[in-house]
Amino acid sequence: MNSKVKNRALSVSLITEDIIISLFSIVLALLVGAIIVFFLGNSPVEAYGALLSGAFGSVRSIAGTLTKTVPLIFTGLAVAIAFRCGLFNIGAEGQLYVGSIAGVIVGLSLPFLPAVILLPLSILSGMSVGFLWGGIPGFLKARFQTHEVIVTVMLNYVAIFLTSYLVNYPFKSDGMVAQTDMLPLAAQLPKLVQKTQLSAGLFIAIAAVFFVYWFLWKTSWGYEIRAVGENPSAAEAGGIGRKKNTFLAMALSGSIASLAGITHVHGIYGRFIEGYSPGFGFTGIAVAVLGRNHPFGVVLSAILFGALDAGALRMDRTTEISSDLVIVIQGLVILFVAAPGIIRSISTRLRGGK
Amino acid sequence: MDSAIEMRGITKHFGSVTANKSVDFVVKSREIHCLLGENGAGKTTLMKILFGLYQQDEGEILIKGKLAAIASPKDALSRGMGMVHQHFMLVNRMTALENIILGKETGRFLVDYKKARKELGALAKRYRFKIDLDCPVADLSVGEKQRVEIIKTLYRGADILILDEPTAVLTPGEVDELFLTLQELKNQNKTIIFITHKLKETMDIADRITVLRNGEKVAEREKEATNRRELALLMVGREVSFDVKKSAQKPGAKVIEVEGLKLFPHSDKTISFSIAEGEIFGIAGVEGNGQLELEEMMMGMRPIPSDGGSIKLNGVDISQISTKKRKLSGMGYIPSDRHKRAMLHGFSLEENMLLGYHFVQPFVKHGQIQKKSLSKHTAEAVMRYKISTPDTSQLIKYLSGGNQQKLIVSREISRDPVFVLAAQPTRGLDVGAIEFVYELLMELRSEKKAILLISAELSEIMQLSDRIGVLYEGEFMDVKASENFSRGEIGLLMAGSGSEEKANE
Numbered sequence: 001m002n003s004k005v006k007n008r009a010l011s012v013s014l015i016t017e018d019i020i021i022s023l024f025s026i027v028l029a030l031l032v033g034a035i036i037v038f039f040l041g042n043s044p045v046e047a048y049g050a051l052l053s054g055a056f057g058s059v060r061s062i063a064g065t066l067t068k069t070v071p072l073i074f075t076g077l078a079v080a081i082a083f084r085c086g087l088f089n090i091g092a093e094g095q096l097y098v099g100s101i102a103g104v105i106v107g108l109s110l111p112f113l114p115a116v117i118l119l120p121l122s123i124l125s126g127m128s129v130g131f132l133w134g135g136i137p138g139f140l141k142a143r144f145q146t147h148e149v150i151v152t153v154m155l156n157y158v159a160i161f162l163t164s165y166l167v168n169y170p171f172k173s174d175g176m177v178a179q180t181d182m183l184p185l186a187a188q189l190p191k192l193v194q195k196t197q198l199s200a201g202l203f204i205a206i207a208a209v210f211f212v213y214w215f216l217w218k219t220s221w222g223y224e225i226r227a228v229g230e231n232p233s234a235a236e237a238g239g240i241g242r243k244k245n246t247f248l249a250m251a252l253s254g255s256i257a258s259l260a261g262i263t264h265v266h267g268i269y270g271r272f273i274e275g276y277s278p279g280f281g282f283t284g285i286a287v288a289v290l291g292r293n294h295p296f297g298v299v300l301s302a303i304l305f306g307a308l309d310a311g312a313l314r315m316d317r318t319t320e321i322s323s324d325l326v327i328v329i330q331g332l333v334i335l336f337v338a339a340p341g342i343i344r345s346i347s348t349r350l351r352g353g354k
Numbered sequence: 355m356d357s358a359i360e361m362r363g364i365t366k367h368f369g370s371v372t373a374n375k376s377v378d379f380v381v382k383s384r385e386i387h388c389l390l391g392e393n394g395a396g397k398t399t400l401m402k403i404l405f406g407l408y409q410q411d412e413g414e415i416l417i418k419g420k421l422a423a424i425a426s427p428k429d430a431l432s433r434g435m436g437m438v439h440q441h442f443m444l445v446n447r448m449t450a451l452e453n454i455i456l457g458k459e460t461g462r463f464l465v466d467y468k469k470a471r472k473e474l475g476a477l478a479k480r481y482r483f484k485i486d487l488d489c490p491v492a493d494l495s496v497g498e499k500q501r502v503e504i505i506k507t508l509y510r511g512a513d514i515l516i517l518d519e520p521t522a523v524l525t526p527g528e529v530d531e532l533f534l535t536l537q538e539l540k541n542q543n544k545t546i547i548f549i550t551h552k553l554k555e556t557m558d559i560a561d562r563i564t565v566l567r568n569g570e571k572v573a574e575r576e577k578e579a580t581n582r583r584e585l586a587l588l589m590v591g592r593e594v595s596f597d598v599k600k601s602a603q604k605p606g607a608k609v610i611e612v613e614g615l616k617l618f619p620h621s622d623k624t625i626s627f628s629i630a631e632g633e634i635f636g637i638a639g640v641e642g643n644g645q646l647e648l649e650e651m652m653m654g655m656r657p658i659p660s661d662g663g664s665i666k667l668n669g670v671d672i673s674q675i676s677t678k679k680r681k682l683s684g685m686g687y688i689p690s691d692r693h694k695r696a697m698l699h700g701f702s703l704e705e706n707m708l709l710g711y712h713f714v715q716p717f718v719k720h721g722q723i724q725k726k727s728l729s730k731h732t733a734e735a736v737m738r739y740k741i742s743t744p745d746t747s748q749l750i751k752y753l754s755g756g757n758q759q760k761l762i763v764s765r766e767i768s769r770d771p772v773f774v775l776a777a778q779p780t781r782g783l784d785v786g787a788i789e790f791v792y793e794l795l796m797e798l799r800s801e802k803k804a805i806l807l808i809s810a811e812l813s814e815i816m817q818l819s820d821r822i823g824v825l826y827e828g829e830f831m832d833v834k835a836s837e838n839f840s841r842g843e844i845g846l847l848m849a850g851s852g853s854e855e856k857a858n859e
Binding site: 217218219223233234238 | 653655676677678679680681687689694695696697698699700701705708709710712713718721722723725
């Protein structure tokens with residue numbers, strides 16, 4: 001057999017298979033969603049029409065979609081980095097909380113500094129705390145072989161309650177709500193579109209996407225992380241330390257995850273509000289899975305999740321359909337991606353082959 | 355003799371590739387038929403078609419003279435065929451008995467273990483199988499697991515057995531046992547198809563042989579009417595030389611000095627040896643006698659305790675430095691377990707070329723991978739060593755074992771090492787690739803590199819080495835120049851006999 005040709009056919013088909021499965025899962029989930037809407041006595045066309053116009057219908061709705069996309073890009077990237085090293089970071093939620101509280105505290109403590117210094121300084125201090133917080137499970141895994149899933153899940157609680165304590169006591173502003181004082185303007189990210197929540201955090205997200213791609217695929221540091229994730233024994237024989245890279249991947253993952261919180265707090269609220277994240281860290285896992293742990297895939301799936309969330313509000317207002325439908329669709333997408341066998345059997349049946 | 359299986363004009367395409375091209379394959383009843391061919395010759399595809407895992411594009415299959423459409427393994431089973439796959443399909447936590455009856459349990463609602471046990475007992479007796487039915491599969495040796503697989507097919511009433519490279523995972527002793535079993539099965543009227551690329555085994559076990567090359571059938575032979583050399587020629591398509599031309603040369607200065615190295619932590623036994631420039635030192639021995647420990651200690655993946663001996667490279671003690679530093683100081687390493695230790699399966703050839711050298715110029719500058727120089731270097735290796743691949747961005751997992759090994763070897767010698775550790779360098783390779791490895795080791799030898807060869811293949815050790823140490827339970831039974839050893843002598847030493855004489859010296 002001509003192995004050259006066979007090999008090429010194989011590699012092309014397998015790379016595209018990843019993309020096909022993701023796309024197919026989305027289509028299938030939307031289809032099942034439509035059926036559900038139909039059987040509830042509503043029009044799927046109307047429902048999806050409202051979703052679509054709510055997500056992309058105007059400049060403001062696009063800005064709304066992007067606002068919801070930004071934190072998911074960060075958490076999706078964070079999960080993807082850890083995964084490339086063979087690690088599951090379930091702790092993005094906690095990492096974004098501790099990172100953002102650190103950024104806010106720095107911003108509040110040094111109000112006299114000009115924006116060019118204060119804003120980067122708060123962001124970097126938040127990222128550093130995220131780096132260390134994410135590094136804890138990495139260190140424990142490298143040193144004591146504790147499982148990172150357990151540790152990150154536990155640290156989520158620690159982070160949520162720790163930040164909750166901080167905004168209820170030492171850093172609480174006046175009033176009923178558990179939140180900090182407003183950040184000085186010099187510590188806030190500028191808005192991109194007036195009367196929307198879209199901030200310059202979008203640019204940080206775009207930069208992060210390219211950085212992660214460059215880091216993982218173009219540098220020897222990233223190469224080491226990916227090598228450990230692909231085959232730790234071979235990496236070891238190639239002189240690549242597993243422990244160092246386990247720590248590094250988790251810590252980096254933590255610092256990227258913390259950006260989800262930092263850009264949200266510095267760009268939208270201007271202050272830290274207790275429990276502000278609707279689970280960005282956990283949705284990030286889904287985003288990474290659908291995006292196949294690739295930075296560019298993460299962007300696309302984050303936009304999808306962001307658009308569904310943004311469109312849901314419009315759909316809820318203008319139709320009889322509850323915005324919860326969106327959660328159903330998101331769940332179905334993940335179900336289909338996680339069970340590629342379903343997609344494969346459907347696609348072979350469609351092709352009429354065996 | 356009537357035919358058990360007749361495959362006529364089988365053609366199978368995968369996309370634009372033809373895996374089988376109009377293959378005729380006839381197996382007579384009650385014979386052991388070897389299907390011989392190099393990796394990628396189309397053996398497995400043909401057998402998967404026969405077993406219903408693939409559908410042929412053209413051609414027909416006759417089972418026991420009757421035209422048969424085999425759409426699934428279920429059809430194949432119902433026609434009396436059974437397949438023993440290279441990778442066992444067993445549930446590790448269940449016992450042998452539970453595994454055998456899995457999917458074909460006796461009893462209506464509850465499993466009737468008594469009945470199953472009785473039936474299996476009779477089966478084992480009939481074919482003279484030794485097997486502990488109540489042992490969890492996880493605790494069985496590889497040979498025993500394979501036996502469970504064979505019994506599984508017999509229990510399902512198979513009288514045509516297909517074995518896919520059954521010896522690849524077995525020790526020499528287990529191979530002998532398997533061959534006895536196969537002969538016994540044949541005596542009891544079973545038909546056996548034996549897929550392999552090993553010539554020696556083919557000559558040992560086959561009644562008849564069909565040779566595939568590039569998806570086509572190139573020959574069908576009675577065993578008596580052929581020999582190893584002809585089969586090699588048919589299989590590879592050209593004359594293959596098994597003889598190594600070893601030039602006479604004087605070894606130079608000592609490169610490697612191993613002193614009192616303790617391979618097993620709970621034993622007092624140690625080994626010491628040295629390797630000079632231009633010398634191949636061979637480690638002979640049955641696997642599990644310290645080869646893996648030695649390999650990993652040499653390369654720094656297994657720590658050497660402070661009282662556990664030392665390894666010197668050009669006079670410098672390296673026994674406590676990292677793998678990375680060892681590689682940088684000129685140690686090339688061809689691991690015994692290619693898949694575990696040498697390859698990043700989902701990475702391209704280029705990125706695999708980088709492994710272990712991802713911190714040195716010119717592949718990496720200021721931490722950034724230099725794609726151009728890496729591609730160029732990889733392409734040169736592909737050209738030079740005739741690695742069959744469409745391009746250098748191909749993922750290494752799609753290459754055949756021989757081509758993978760070629761890339762790994764070229765990587766390990768690319769930085770002009772002073773010492774090369776070649777552990778089981780020809781394991782799982784086909785004839786052409788073995789020839790390549792032998793020639794390359796000889797080339798390295800004439801380039802005055804010191805080489806440590808660890809191999810379970812005795813003939814390989816004897817042909818290539820200048821000196822041989824026979825390793826048994828963590829110590830050398832004897833170390834001599836290879837021409838002073840006879841094959842039989844090494845065989846005895848490998849089994850541990852001869853230690854008494856040594857003690858009396």
